[in-house]
Structures are given as C-alpha cells and as structure tokens.
Amino acid sequence: MNLWTSLRRVPMAHSACIGVLALAVLGAVAVAACGGGSNSNGPGETPGDGSAAVSPSSAAASSTKAALSGSVTVFAAASLTDAFNAIGKEFEQANPGTKITFSFAGSSTLATQITEGAPADVFASADTRQMKVVTDEGNAAAPVIFATNVPVVVAPKGDTRVQSFADLARPGVKLVLAAPTVPIGNYARTIFANASGANGISATFSADVLKNLQSNETNVKAVIAKIQVGEADAGVVYTTDAAAAKGEVTTIAIPKEYNVVAEYPMALLKTSSHLAVAEAFVQYVTSGAGQAILKGYGFGGAG
Amino acid sequence: MAFGADRPAFGAVALATFAFALFFLLPFAGLVYRAAQNGDVWRLLSGNVVRDALVLSLWTSTLSTLLAITFGTAAAYLLARSSFPGKSLVDAIIDLPIVLPPTVAGVALLTAFGRRGLIGQPIDDWFGFTFGFSTLAVIMAQLLVASPFYVRAAKGGFESIDPQMTRVAYTLGASRTRTFFQVVLPQTWPALLAGIVLCWSRAMGELGATLIFAGNLQGRTQTMPLAIIQAFEGTSLGLDGAIALSLVLLAVALAVLVLFRVFTRHAITMG
Numbered sequence A: 001m002n003l004w005t006s007l008r009r010v011p012m013a014h015s016a017c018i019g020v021l022a023l024a025v026l027g028a029v030a031v032a033a034c035g036g037g038s039n040s041n042g043p044g045e046t047p048g049d050g051s052a053a054v055s056p057s058s059a060a061a062s063s064t065k066a067a068l069s070g071s072v073t074v075f076a077a078a079s080l081t082d083a084f085n086a087i088g089k090e091f092e093q094a095n096p097g098t099k100i101t102f103s104f105a106g107s108s109t110l111a112t113q114i115t116e117g118a119p120a121d122v123f124a125s126a127d128t129r130q131m132k133v134v135t136d137e138g139n140a141a142a143p144v145i146f147a148t149n150v151p152v153v154v155a156p157k158g159d160t161r162v163q164s165f166a167d168l169a170r171p172g173v174k175l176v177l178a179a180p181t182v183p184i185g186n187y188a189r190t191i192f193a194n195a196s197g198a199n200g201i202s203a204t205f206s207a208d209v210l211k212n213l214q215s216n217e218t219n220v221k222a223v224i225a226k227i228q229v230g231e232a233d234a235g236v237v238y239t240t241d242a243a244a245a246k247g248e249v250t251t252i253a254i255p256k257e258y259n260v261v262a263e264y265p266m267a268l269l270k271t272s273s274h275l276a277v278a279e280a281f282v283q284y285v286t287s288g289a290g291q292a293i294l295k296g297y298g299f300g301g302a303g
Numbered sequence B: 001m002a003f004g005a006d007r008p009a010f011g012a013v014a015l016a017t018f019a020f021a022l023f024f025l026l027p028f029a030g031l032v033y034r035a036a037q038n039g040d041v042w043r044l045l046s047g048n049v050v051r052d053a054l055v056l057s058l059w060t061s062t063l064s065t066l067l068a069i070t071f072g073t074a075a076a077y078l079l080a081r082s083s084f085p086g087k088s089l090v091d092a093i094i095d096l097p098i099v100l101p102p103t104v105a106g107v108a109l110l111t112a113f114g115r116r117g118l119i120g121q122p123i124d125d126w127f128g129f130t131f132g133f134s135t136l137a138v139i140m141a142q143l144l145v146a147s148p149f150y151v152r153a154a155k156g157g158f159e160s161i162d163p164q165m166t167r168v169a170y171t172l173g174a175s176r177t178r179t180f181f182q183v184v185l186p187q188t189w190p191a192l193l194a195g196i197v198l199c200w201s202r203a204m205g206e207l208g209a210t211l212i213f214a215g216n217l218q219g220r221t222q223t224m225p226l227a228i229i230q231a232f233e234g235t236s237l238g239l240d241g242a243i244a245l246s247l248v249l250l251a252v253a254l255a256v257l258v259l260f261r262v263f264t265r266h267a268i269t270m271g
Helices: A015-039 A056-064 A078-094 A107-115 A128-136 A165-169 A183-195 A205-211 A220-228 A239-244 A275-286 A288-296 B002-037 B039-045 B048-081 B087-099 B102-113 B120-127 B135-159 B163-171 B176-205 B208-213 B224-233 B238-270
Strands: A070-077 A098-105 A122-124 A144-149 A151-156 A175-178 A213-217 A234-238 A249-252 A262-268
Touching: A070 A078, A070 A107, A070 A275, A078 A098, A078 A220, A078 A239, A078 A275, A078 A288, A098 A107, A098 A275, A107 A122, A107 A128, A107 B224, A107 B238, A122 A275, A128 A183, A128 A262, A144 A275, A144 A288, A151 A183, A151 A220, A151 A239, A165 A205, A175 A183, A175 A220, A183 A205, A183 A220, A183 A234, A183 A262, A205 A213, A213 A220, A220 A234, A220 A239, A220 A249, A234 A239, A239 A249, A262 A275, A275 A288, B002 B039, B002 B238, B039 B048, B039 B238, B048 B087, B048 B135, B048 B176, B048 B224, B048 B238, B087 B135, B102 B135, B102 B208, B135 B176, B135 B208, B163 B176, B176 B224, B176 B238, B208 B224, B224 B238
Parallel strands: A070 A098, A070 A122, A175 A213, A175 A234
Antiparallel strands: A122 A262, A144 A262, A151 A234, A151 A249
C-alpha cells in the first residue's frame, strides 16, 4: 500500500467557508494595495523626467551604439538591489531595445550558481573573494571595482541595548550576522578581529561578540529584515542597507581604525551570449551617470 | 479495428509516462553521480555540520510529529465524527498552511510570536522570554507547516468508517474509549500512519518558515534544509557539502518509504 491510497479520500474543506476567508483576505489586500499605490515611484523613475536624468555620457553611448539590442542577465549582490534596479531602468531608457534582468542574492550564492553554469552575462559581487571564486574557474574577464560600501552596526529604532560598537560584546545582546561565507558576514568578523586588543577594547572582544550571535543569515537583506522587525538587538550591514531602512533602524558607525571598506568588483562572464550589451552595461555602471545613481544610494565611488 | 485506433493513444500515454519518470529520476541520478565522482562529499558526511543538522532535524521533526498526533488526532476525530458551530471555519484554517508557502507561515509566526509580535511582545515584557532564534521556534514552525498533513489524513481515515460499526459497538456495551481503540483505530491506522509519514517528512523538509522565524545557527536552529542552503552559499562546504547533506536526506526519505510499505503490507496480510 502506498502513502496516498491509504488516505482513501481527503475531502475538501467546506467551500463556502474558504470563500468567506478568501473574500476577507482579498478585501484587505485590495484596500492596502490602493492605499499604497501612490508611492510606487522610486528614485529616478518619476514619469516625465526620465530623459532629463540621462547624463550626456550615456546619451552619447546610446547614439554611438544605436544598434545595441538584446537582453542580458546581471547577477548582482543583494546589497545592490535598489541601486542596480535604478541603473537598469536608466540604461534601458538610454538604450532602447535592450533589456536588463537582475538576479539578486548573496554574492556567495551567485558565485556557486555561476560556477555551476548558470546563464548570466555580468557578475557584480560585494567582495573580491567571491569574484575570485568565479575568475579562478576561468569564467570571467578581468574584474573592475565599480563601487565601495562601508559596514555599519544597525539596531532597531527604540531598542537601546546596543548604543555603541563596544556594546556588541555585552552579554545578552542578540546579534544577527550574515553567514561567514557571505561578504558582509566575512567583513563583520574581520572588523571584530581588528578591534580585539585595540586601544581600550578587550582582547577577547571578537569571541565575546560572537557568543551573542543568534543567526547566520543567508544575505545582507535578511540581516536588516531581522533588525527591522526587532527580532535582534543589533546586526552588521552596509551603509546603503541602513540608509534604505532608516525609518526603522538606528545606525551606529564603526570606528574607522577597525572598519573595512567593501570593494565591489564587476566582470563580464565568458558564457555571455550578448557581450556587446553586457559590456555597455558595465561601462554604464562605471560612467558618470551610473556612479551618480550609486552615490545616490549611499555607495562610495570606484576611487 | 478499435484496437488499431487505440495504438497511437497508448503510445502517447506511454511516452508521456516515460518522460515524466525520467524527469523525476534524473535529478537524483545527478546527485548520486556527483557524489560518487567526488571523494570530498564522503569526507564532508562525517563533519560536525552534517551531524549537528541531522540530529537536530531528526529530534525536532519527531517531537513536532508527536505534538501533531497528540492534538491532531483529537481535532481530526471531532471534525470527522461530529458537527459543531464553526466547524467548517476550523476545517478551512487547518487547510491554510497546506495551501500557503511556508515563507508566509514564517512571516505570520513572526508577527504573532516575534519579539514585537502580538503575543511575543507581552511575553518578552513579562517574562523576558523570546521565541526567535530558539529550537522551540524550529518546532513551532514545523508544527504549523506540517501538522495539517496529519490532521487531513486522520480526518479522511475517520470519515471512511461506517457509523454503523461504532453504533453496534456502543449497543454491545463498549465505552467510547474502548470503541475508539478496538473498532475505530484498527481500521484507520494505515491512514494515520500515512499522515504521520507525511507530517514528519514535511517537518524534516521545513525551510522557509524556520529561516524567517527561527534563524540559522548550527546546533540550535540549523536543520538539514538550512544547512544545505548555507552549504550551497559557501566557500567552506560548497556545493559538495550541499550534495553530501542532500544524500543524507535522500537516504532518510527512502528508508521512511520502505518502512511504511513494510508496515502496511504486514498489516494487510494480518487482517
């Protein structure tokens, strides 16, 4: 006898009741959706001024490469989500006939997917280590650094258990980090190690902080989400993530002497079937227009 | 000539079945092939990440299944054998987690039992206790997502019993309890067992709700599916680690299905 024959019959629940539940939920969703509809215009997508936002350099690019067309897939670090969505829209406007599709995830996930043959054209990583995973396998051209980002500590608004960087080591603090394999998780652990034994900070600082670790999240957005809902007292994310959630989180700067600067490398992938568009996108990100958008979201320049 | 006319149709059905079977077999073949090719996979199997995750998965799934049996059997019996006001509402609510993605269950658990949740906030204020990031949160996520499968199966089993049988038992002077154990249970236990297997397997596979509500920490909340996700992400274990962990779950699943068949076949020949 198998699993399902022994179930005999599984009657559906009373359909009228499901209907009532469904109507109630649908109603609530419809009301919420209508109320929230007015603020769906993000930065840089205000109708009407799209052409004004295109800088001279990108306008020039679109005229010299008038024949540019095709769609490319960009694998990008989760921390780039908002900035790259905006850049993608601008790029598509400047180059009619092109389509940019993004896949955002932790850089380590993306690196594994690319190594396993995922059909991507461009890889933008949040650290050089995950980019190295891809270039070591011979899957990418020489990467270029296109942005920088600075790690910060975030705490839920109204949660006072962590008010300074040193507070992270206080017993009982609930700390959430990204897993050590995720770039921001790796940066956080490097920062704690840098601080250990430094002036006025205990030599066991790093060990004390990691004793407070409650969860290894799979990417930076999952870390900030746990802080936004107040589940944890503190987490380490990028400046850009903290800025995007500033209504719900308090940002605590990490002292410069222990902090690191995250460098974002980007590379064309060998498997790309639309090299011309992929190349144009990489150029656009490093151009004045692309850099301006990144800056608007809190990223540092390519330096 | 009806036979001849049927032949192309039969061919199409056979081809569709073959293609479908191939689609199911290939992923597992790929898993086993990669594992056989790569010695690292076997080395990783003996690592403490796999051990911790397997131990945690096994005992939390078993405990949440026991909880599902304890509370779910009563609920299923009541839903199948009696009527009360709001019965169809209860029925529909129990079905919800089956229809919804587990990630929704995770977000829902967070809004109720999270530190700033409906119940979670007062409990934190009064007792200083939080559910998040604890093994209890893992079990709660499993119970919410998996127990409806047991209740569904058990209810189906109870409904298939002829009411005449229990009535006869009562007229012969059997108590309700005795009737349940000597008349109802012997006829429904294959359905209950199927429900237990579905519930336990679903609990073993729980990922979305656990990741959102319980977090991911080795030895405390990192169950097998979470360990697979983290291995896949990482340079520490990598895809080989994900393959090793997946092989373990595949073996567990096969063992459960074989055990189920052995038990129920035994039951049929017995009675």
